Amino acid sequence: MAIVEAVSEMSTTRSSVWLGAVLFVATTLVHSQVTWTPIYVGSYSQVDLWTQTTNGCACSFNSSSNECACCVPSGGCSCGAASPDRCAQCGLEQYCANMCNITLDSRQLFSKSDRGFGQIKSPSLEGPSRCTYRFVPDTGQRVELQIYRLISIGRHNGTACEGGWLQLEGGGRVCGLNERFDRPVVLFSDRSVPILHMQINESTTRSQFLAYFSFSSKASVSVGWPVKGGDPKNNTECDWIYKDTDCLDGCVLASPGYPGLYPPNIRCLYSITSGPRMSIAINFTAVLLPEKHCTSDYIAVYSGSTTSSPLLKMLCFKNKTSLTYSGRKLLVEFRAGPEVPPFDYNGFVATLNFIEITTEAPTTVTTDSTNKSLDTTKPINAVGYNVRYNNRDLQDHRKDQGSISSSCDLEVHGEKVRAGHHDTRGKLKSTACRLVLRGRAYDTGHVSLASYNLSAQGCQSSIEVFDGVLEGGMLSTARSLERICSPARRLPPEFVQQDTYVEPKRYSSNGRDMTVVLRRSANSPADEEYMDVSYYFHDEREGGTQQPASVCDVEYYGLTSPVKGTVVHPEPHRLFAMEGPIKCRQHFIPAANQSVIIRVESSSKHSPNNPCQTKCGDSGCNCVSNMTLESVDHLLLVSETGHIVTCLCGNYQDWLPVGIRSWTPVYIEWSRSSKAGLNFRAAYEFIKDSYCGYHTTTKPEGEVNGGDLASSGLKLNQFYQQKCTWILDSLTDRQLTIEVKSTQSRPCTAWNLTIHEYSRNGDPAGPRLYTFCSRNTHKNFTLPWKTNTVVVRLQALGRTAPEYTMKWWSQSVIANTHKSGPSPAPNHVLSSSAGNGPREMRILILFAMLLAYAVGC
Template sequence: MCPLGIAVFLCMAWLSYPSNGQLAWTPIYVDGKSQIDLWTKEAKGCPCPWDASNRQCACCVADGGCHCGKDAPNRCTQCGLEQHCNHMCNLTLSAADLQTKSGKHFGQIKSPSLQGPSMCWYTFLPSQNQRVEIQVYRLVNTGKFNGTSCVGGHLQLMSGTEPLYSHHENQLCGTNERYSPPVVFFSDNGVATLLFEITEETSRSQFLAYFSFSDVNATDGVGFQPRGGMPLQNTDCDWLYQDSCEKQGQCVLASPGYPGIYPPNRQCRYHIRTGSSERTHVKITFTSLLLPPERCNTSDYVAIYKAVAIPENLLGTLCGNQRKMFEFAGSNLLIEFRTGTQHPPFEYNGFVATLDFYKKTTTPLPTTLPTVVHRVSTNLITHEVTTAAPNFTGCDILISGNNTRSGQFDTREYDWYPICRITFRGRPSDVVHISFFNLRLRSPSCRTVVEVFDGALEIRKNMLERLCSPQVKQSRDPDDLHSKRLLSSRNEMVIFFQRPNAPLGTNEAEFLAGRYFFHDEQISGTVLPAGMCDVIYKGSTSPSAGMIDNPSTQHLYWNMEGPLLCTQKFVPAANQSITLKVISLEQMVKEPACVTQCGDHGCRCVSSSPISKIDHVLIVNDDTWKVACLCGSYQHEWLPVSVRSWASLTLVYSVAHYTWKKKGFDISASYTFNMDTVCGEQVYTLHTGEIVLNNLTPTENLNHFYEQSCTWTLHSNVERQLELDISSSQNRPCAAWNVSIHEYSASSSYKHLGEVLHTFCSRDAHKVYLLPWKVSTVIVRLRTLSRTLPQFKVKWRSHVVRANTRFGGAPTPAPNADSTSSAGTLAASLIIIMMLLCFR
């Protein structure tokens, strides 16, 4: 057990590789023993970098450690991370950058002591042929484990550049956890993010972890990755292995994240193809297997099937810590790895197996193993073939969103039946998209029928579409095929396909083919029915952060040719702002007709042609004001481009001519709903006060823009004369930001903004505005589009007639009023105020 210091966590990862079948992690050495932390040897005793005569500063590890500076004289950190000494939170760790500055491919993360609710993220950028490794040693006041998942807070590693909660990834939580050995995570999908999130009130939440960028080409240990196989796209963890993989060396398959702990709630399938020869044999050797033994017959196991995963094809299962070798004859095998919910202690790391292909003249009997009942898979499309209902005769196919998120369906892949039912059943928060792109319905007089239902087949009123024969459509016909796209309102859609007669031949068979996609509205926004790919995210119900879906990879558009326009709208709640970030753009047509220009007032597309004729990305606000536009020729170093707004923002993805061959361009973008009260619609009823914007943490990227439309309503229930004192130390153009003063208009359709009375620009420096007498309600409005947040102060004071005149003089006379009328007005006002005071 590593000791815990008073102010910081103390620990050294000096452990060597454990034995086969156990968790393995990178042994991290820096210097000798008894250090304060990974980079600090002594808290005092060495010269200060800014004053060599003062030897009361920390002594740093000579190899890779750098002093933190005057703000933390008794601490050192990894060279290249000095700016994060006092607050190691929300930062990007680049393997190449750290290797250059510290000479190390590993480091340490000591999170700040957070008061929940709060959040920190850490993004890891590995170099080519590297995987991300996280070793967690300590966790304090970070949620609780309820038996299946974490509540109140968690530490989670996931793929991508922005934090996004997922129940398919491991979570750590606990009030006071020390892990020895550490809990080890690996990420093999390039960029990864570690999310530390506290969603409940806490006084001190903290964690200690080490990270490492490990070489995937290592032949053993932590650099291990599967070899010889091909990962299948649009699946969580499915692979294809063919007998030709031996040409690349030994064929090896493994559970996700090996040799770290495997993720929960997964169903990984490893398809093994050996050609058509029945003489081909496959030897499968499980060199390591470590699973919870008490879950053998329920959730955590490895199953081996002949061809497809149906119960009668089950050859056997493995669980616990079995390591065996099996030999099977035949052309096709399927290995299925199932995992359930999280299971402490966090030391189960799945399996590793090798494949050997060879031919024999005789076929030995296959190894027999104990069997259990499992779900089913056919071909490379993950789904279930279920037992038909009592009154239903025909093929009954279930495609589950728990197993696959998108793909293709084709009735020609199944045995012929006069009736077929295809059920698409997603997760509870899913809706289902269906696209028909190829069909042949030859029977006359509507004898062949295709009916599509929103939900269960038995509820006829939920029919979405009905197709009658004769109809013939081919893939990529010039006809308007994209009109046959259907969207469910729930997590289930059913296709009922009825044919009258058996086919005379393959060319005469009636069939139906298309694409499907499960859209999780809890994660990817609510689908807008009017558009083909338009969604809306609401800050009150959507995840606080996530990656934005890339339309170019969408299967539903496989048959489309023409313009494609997708919008994703983000609506922050009253106490939120929204940040959109365009991280990268690839394969966008570099048309010289359109040039991207970025300046202090946003990025714009300059084109001689209509922008609709050019591939582009737009970020627009509620007023359809183009805050940022990217098109044609742009400089990659300008990315990322991000916008933060306290009102709604919409990301527009536009492809001028989408084709099935070229598709669209790739976009990587993220969103974050930020919890703050910097800007919004606020009402003040006090007679005096002050408006000042809170400072925000500056962003790291150059092209980050603030888009603000904030309003403050100054309201009074008595007559007054309002004095506004506005000042600013900045000297910016009025187009960058300005403050306007408006009359209140009950009939105005936008925030009750009436006539503009005055406009203040920062170049005015300081102005005092005395508003007309009897104006009891005005609106102060801020408009901003700039890289820099505005700095200003608005003070207001009301001159109100009071019953006791010792508290203030009489207000300024109303315009064009003589002294008599002023005295009369004053007397009347005094009487009214005294009556109001008496009835309070």
């Protein structure tokens, strides 16, 4: 791609006049995957986009002079007497001297210059200052911005832009002291009328920028609007909903502003719902997120409708993947942290398809009559099966028990054995082999097909996994989870190259029992058909509710789990033979008017040269390392909103115990990078708590004192996560006043109290009306007349519990229910009720006449 230098400076007589550049071709960058629109195709000899030469042509304001600038034949117009040596885009020539606080309208520009693109040369400003650029795209267009030059527009302090920035609404934020971007920083916005903000918050002598803009077509195959299908979710910044009925020819998901820089500090949720007998196929075709920022910028795919659902995949940096999911709900979460220089990342784009699931009828097979068991056997009858079963195979766990049996059937009872694996190789050949798991009262079964070989053609052989047990000649008690048809093969990990190894799929039962059946072809091929199955039992009463399709994620519910208990790192058998990094989550979900306390009490000691260290402060504990967090063993304590309260790594014993008290769901995330991983022990306790939670009251007045919690504060490195909701309702028309006081002086991010309109759909907290931070000390909020129902919400996260007092009281005139007509307003309310205006006017006129008569007398 040929690019002429974007900015040069004129002589002193033309100081602060910027010369342009010519962008000849649109290019797809190999290293950054960013694409942009070709702004202009023309001659190298031009001064800028609209000026051919700075003199030699007739002056529009002086017919006797030929010393003015020569403009390009199409689209360029003279700047006039204010800047005789310059041309500008026709329609913008009036802004030559001061291109600040302007509107760029696509239709107007195209009608005057026949161009849907142009240049922005900001004036040389002294800070603090600001300029805005309002874009009005035509139907079917989106706004594109290409930034080439920055002078004294803030700076990046390592975590965010400070002192100033450029930000296109709906796109990213860019800053820099003296930046010449050889490849432009590309921004897109899909808002109806986006505004570019040039914000300078500090003293500067010269702040400027140079950029190109384009009203790009959403239908363009190269840089057009990538999102296809789906519906944006109301009242959210970037959430989308996708259904199979909307994606008959495929859908497309993308990060905000793709393929440009995405906004900082955002969270987007893409909810995907499929119909029955449909699978969801998603393919991330392009991913480019900031390197070494996997904890703040990532894509997570969950097998369910919330971020508490089991995690299927997490992507960061340039990781791309594709997966097919057979469930009904899938959630894609995109998280962005602060902006990161050099601003060359652009998010992700993914294709979405829904595939109909077709299942062939099961092949009916019978037992080989010549196959005799050497041990005492018992028959187990089922549709399509006549299998001989060996009681002594309870002891067949290879190395676990050391007793080898010749039968290919195995029944395992959870009272005696909790984990193992069953390999049919070397057993007596049978047309059907079965593994049956019979758990204890609170058990669930979990299996993984470590390896298998099905050589027969046309699905003559198969492996099928059932939730339940096939017995009594009926299949109604067992549900098929998956059926694998021949020919199919999965090699053991030791025979697969490390870079191509894929973890085996895992299956979980809803009840205590589970069955895996291998059906061999009657005419067995030359090579042996077999299955090697790993299994274990999970006691949900002791270890939480196991998440379906998850290896190690569990949930503890405040109403059904033990009130208190202990949790530890995942047991090795639950991870089977998993390779590479592993993440396991232990979710704690308090019920309404409950809180949960979690304390990490002990851990294993790591080597003194560990690459990661733990540092704790008021906002939590952080992992400090020169490596990515994904490459070190660590432990996270994460709030419902995804905020990482605590990160522990390395030798963090000196910081223990570390804990949290939360009124909302919270989880421990254990991440293993090494072969060993961290060993930890944590205690949890669910507490009945009427202080926080969810409350509704119709009392006309009341008080909540937050200091009660602070007086029973937790110890060092214990944090509070609160989300309390009070709905103040009234059956009569009233004027509500809410008074809030606090003696603390804490940041608003530590805790705040907000007052919202009441919403009847979904979250009751509707649009926010007021916010109270502790530094406000004391405030009274008087709501409009007849705002009878409001929602007050407290949100807190920090080491110090919030201290405050909230009072409310009501003023009403006439008791009147919502169902009846509106009641008259109090005297001090200016707006009167409907129907009273003319009567009150007559009374005022009569009073004035009487007063005039009295004066006349």
